[in-house]
Amino acid sequence: MKLRFLPVFLLIPAFALTLGLNSCGNDGTVTGTDSTGSDSAAVTSTSDTTSFDPGVPSPSEIFAFMKAAGNTNSAVDKLNSPENEEKYDSKKAQSLNLGIYSADLLYCSTFNVSNKVVSYFGACMRMGDKLKVATNLTDKDKERISKNAGNGDSLVSISNDLYLSSFENLENNQRGGDLSLMLAGGWVESLYLMSNMVKDFEKDKGTVERISDQKLSLDNLVEFMGKHADNEDVKSVLAQMVELQTVMNEVTATANANSTSQNKNGKRVIGGGSKSSITKEQFEKIKSKLAEIRNSFINAQ
Amino acid sequence: MKKLPIYLMLGAMVCINIPLTSQAPCVTYHRGAGCSQASEVGFIYNSQSKSGIFARGTTSKLKAVFYTGFDYSISLCADKLLGDQIGMVLSDAKTGEVLYDNATDNKAGHMEFSCETTRNMFITITIPGSGPSRGKTADAACLGILIEQKVTPKVGF
Numbered sequence: 321m322k323l324r325f326l327p328v329f330l331l332i333p334a335f336a337l338t339l340g341l342n343s344c345g346n347d348g349t350v351t352g353t354d355s356t357g358s359d360s361a362a363v364t365s366t367s368d369t370t371s372f373d374p375g376v377p378s379p380s381e382i383f384a385f386m387k388a389a390g391n392t393n394s395a396v397d398k399l400n401s402p403e404n405e406e407k408y409d410s411k412k413a414q415s416l417n418l419g420i421y422s423a424d425l426l427y428c429s430t431f432n433v434s435n436k437v438v439s440y441f442g443a444c445m446r447m448g449d450k451l452k453v454a455t456n457l458t459d460k461d462k463e464r465i466s467k468n469a470g471n472g473d474s475l476v477s478i479s480n481d482l483y484l485s486s487f488e489n490l491e492n493n494q495r496g497g498d499l500s501l502m503l504a505g506g507w508v509e510s511l512y513l514m515s516n517m518v519k520d521f522e523k524d525k526g527t528v529e530r531i532s533d534q535k536l537s538l539d540n541l542v543e544f545m546g547k548h549a550d551n552e553d554v555k556s557v558l559a560q561m562v563e564l565q566t567v568m569n570e571v572t573a574t575a576n577a578n579s580t581s582q583n584k585n586g587k588r589v590i591g592g593g594s595k596s597s598i599t600k601e602q603f604e605k606i607k608s609k610l611a612e613i614r615n616s617f618i619n620a621q
Numbered sequence: 622m623k624k625l626p627i628y629l630m631l632g633a634m635v636c637i638n639i640p641l642t643s644q645a646p647c648v649t650y651h652r653g654a655g656c657s658q659a660s661e662v663g664f665i666y667n668s669q670s671k672s673g674i675f676a677r678g679t680t681s682k683l684k685a686v687f688y689t690g691f692d693y694s695i696s697l698c699a700d701k702l703l704g705d706q707i708g709m710v711l712s713d714a715k716t717g718e719v720l721y722d723n724a725t726d727n728k729a730g731h732m733e734f735s736c737e738t739t740r741n742m743f744i745t746i747t748i749p750g751s752g753p754s755r756g757k758t759a760d761a762a763c764l765g766i767l768i769e770q771k772v773t774p775k776v777g778f
Contacts, residue, residue, distance in 0.1 A: 369679075369680045369681065369682060369745075370679070370680075370681050370682070371681065371682045371683070371684070372671045372673065372681065372682065372683040372684075373671075374684040374685075375668070375669025375671070375683065375684060375685035375686060376668075376669070376686075377667070377668065377669060377686055377688075378668035380668075381667065381668070381688075381691075381770065384665075384772060385688065385690055385691065385772060388690075388772040389690075480666075483668075484666075484668055487668065488648070488649070491648070492648050530688075533688060533689070533739040536686045536739060536740070536741040537686045539741065540684060540685075540686060540741065543684075576737055576738045578737060581720060581721070587692070587733065587734070587735065588721070588732065588733065588734040588735075589734065589735050589736070589737060590711075590720050590721070590734055590735070590736045590737065590740070591737050592713070592718065592720070592737070592738070593713070593736065593737065593738030593739070593740045594738060595738050
C-alpha cells in the first residue's frame with residue numbers, strides 16, 4: 321500500500337532539485353555588469369563604471385600567428401609528457417597542468433602533430449574530470465578526435481572548444497582560483513614553446529618580438545590573478561608571474577613613429593603604441609625564467 | 622483519480638520550470654547565432670569576448686590585448702531593450718588615448734581594424750539613458766562583445 325505513494329514522495333525532492341538548479345546563478349538582482357542574470361533581471365545601480373575581468377588571449381591565438389609566420393613544430397620535444405598526468409594529485413598541480421596540457425593539445429593540433437593529439441586530448445579530458453570541469457564537446461567531437469579523423473582545421477577547432485569550454489565552465493561557476501591557475505599554466509606553456517621555437521635570435525626576430533609583446537597579456541593575467549590572490553595556491557603562482565613580469569619589463573619600448581590611425585584599402589589601421597627593442601641577452605633571460613617557472617609547474621604534485 | 626497528485630506535481634514542476642529555464646544566462650550571449658557582423662569569412666572566435674547584463678545609463682569596460690599582424694572584428698550584440706545607440710570606444714589601456722569612438726561612426730555596433738603595434742586596449746561600452754537612482758532597481762538586458770580575428774593576409778609579392 322505504501323508503495324503506491326512512493327512516486328509522489330520521489331517527486332518532491334526532484335521538484336526541489338529542479339527549483340534549486342534553475343535558480344542557481346539567477347537571483348534576480350545583480351549588480352552592474354555581473355555576468356549572471358537574464359534578459360529581464362533587475363540591476364542595482366552602485367557605480368558609474370564597472371569592469372569585466374581583463375582578457376588573456378588563448379594559446380591558440382598565439383600559435384595561429386606563429387604558424388602563419390612560417391613556424392613549424394620545432395618545439396614538439398618540449399611538450400609535457402602525458403605520462404606525467406598520474407603524479408598530479410593536488411588541485412593546484414591539476415589546474416596548472418590542465419592549462420599546460422590544453423596548450424600542448426592546441427600546439428599539436430595547430431602544427432599537425434597528429435600522432436600526439438589523441439594522448440593530449442585524453443590527458444585534458446581526464447584532468448578536467450578530476451577537477452570537475454564540464455566541457456561542451458559532443459560525443460561526435462570526442463569520437464572524431466579519438467579516431468583522429470578530423471582534418472587539421474577541425475582538430476584545432478575541437479581542441480579550442482575544449483579549452484574555451486573549460487575556461488567558461490570555471491568562469492561561470494565562479495571558480496576564479498582554479499581558472500587563474502589554468503590560465504597561468506596555458507600561458508606559460510605557450511610562451512615556453514614559443515621561446516623554444518627560436519633557434520637563431522636574428523633569423524627568428526619575428527618570433528622573439530612576438531614573445532616580447534606577450535608582456536601585455538602577462539599584465540592582464542597578473543591583474544586577473546590578483547583578484548583571486550586570497551587563494552594560497554594562486555598567491556604562490558602569482559609571485560612567480562610577477563618575477564617574470566619584472567624580467568619582461570626590462571625590455572625597452574620605443575614609440576611607434578606613425579601615431580595616426582588611417583584607412584588602408586578600406587580597412588582601419590590603428591597607429592601609435594610602442595615597439596619592443598629586445599636584446600639577445602634579454603631574450604635569454606626571459607627564456608630561462610620561463611623554463612624555470614614551467615618546470616616548477618610540471619613538477620608540481 | 623488515484624494518480625491525480627502525481628499529475629498535479631508534474632504539472633507544477635513543468636509550469637515553474639519553463640519561466641526559470643527561459644532565463645538563459647547572459648554569459649554566452651555573444652556566442653549566439655547572428656552576433657558576428659564580420660565583413661569577410663575567415664574570422665575566428667577570440668577568447669577575450671565577453672557578455673554581461675547591462676542597464677540603461679551604465680558604462681562598462683573590457684580590457685583586451687590586440688596583436689599586430691591580426692585583423693580584428695568587434696561586434697556588439699544587445700537585447701532590444703538597450704536600444705540601438707550604444708556607445709563603443711576603444712582606448713589605449715595605459716595612456717587612455719582614444720583610438721576609436723563610434724560616436725563618429727553613426728554609433729555603429731561593429732568595427733574592424735588592425736594595429737601597427739600590439740596594444741592593450743579598453744573597450745568601453747555605454748548604454749544611453751538615465752540610470753536608476755542609487756540603490757534602486759532598473760530593467761537590464763544582455764549585451765555581448767564578440768571579438769573575432771584572423772591573421773592579416775599578406776598583400777603583394
